Amino acid sequence: MVKVEGTLDEMYELFGDARQAVKSTKRAIKATKKVASKVKRPLNAWQKYVKANSKNHMIKRGEKKGQVNFKSLSKAFKKTPAGRRKKK
Numbered sequence: 001m002v003k004v005e006g007t008l009d010e011m012y013e014l015f016g017d018a019r020q021a022v023k024s025t026k027r028a029i030k031a032t033k034k035v036a037s038k039v040k041r042p043l044n045a046w047q048k049y050v051k052a053n054s055k056n057h058m059i060k061r062g063e064k065k066g067q068v069n070f071k072s073l074s075k076a077f078k079k080t081p082a083g084r085r086k087k088k
Contacts, residue, residue, distance in 0.1 A: 045082035
């Protein structure tokens with residue numbers, strides 16, 4: 001490690017540019033992450049069905065009261081045309 005001594009103004013003259021470079025680099029990285037995360041793939045048939053019908057298939061009592069009942073959701077989904085389609 002190197003020990004640097006001096007007044008605060010001298011320190012800013014030495015390290016001020018480096019501090020700004022680090023900040024701008026961090027900002028650029030955050031911006032690229034946001035752009036990359038905005039690209040979303042389309043939902044598949046099951047995800048669309050769950051999104052539209054999850055309020056109709058809730059557990060009514062017990063520990064899991066208020067949570068989505070995926071067992072009844074999947075049974076209902078399999079009766080729809082999208083659920084009957086065979087996977088490739």
